[in-house]
Amino acid sequence: MSIVFLDPMIVRSLNKSKLRKKILYYLYNIYPYGTYLSEISRGVKSDPSNVLGCLKGLNGRYNGHFSLIELGLVECEEKGGIKIYKLTEYGKKVVEVLKDQDSDIISSMRW
Structure with a gap:
């Protein structure tokens, strides 16, 4: 078992936005693959x-x-002019640490 350092800024950011968490869990569910913005949007119903804005920041x-x-x-990653978003290895580890705490969010999402 490896120890994962959770940066307090990450915890704060995720606690301030349920949508950021939903996006992370959605990308975790399809890991190691990525997908494009509109597919993520449909998956998290936003x-x-x-x-x-959650992915890159916006105004x-x-x-x-x-x-x-x-x-x-x-x-x-940009492939053929299409931007593909995917979880990093660190992102995967962060989700694995947080998912027990967030079982209510995970159960509300229908994959």
């Missing part, structure tokens, strides 16, 4: 602009410093 509403990409939990 508007694509809100999902993009004043979503602080870029607390975005999933900036925190190192999600990465974005």
Whole structure:
């Protein structure tokens, strides 16, 4: 068993946004694969602009410093002009630590 350091900024960011957590859990469910923005949006039942804000940060509403990409939990790869978002290895470990605490969020999502 390996020990995972949870940066307090990550915990704060995820506790402030249920949508960030939902996105992380969605990407965890399809790990090691990634998917595009509209598919994530459908999976978490949220508007694509809100999902993009959680992933990358967006104007004043979503602080870029607390975005999933900036925190190192999600990465974005461009393939053929399409951006694919997927969980990083560190993101996977963070979800595995947090998922016991968040069983209510996980059970509310229908995969």
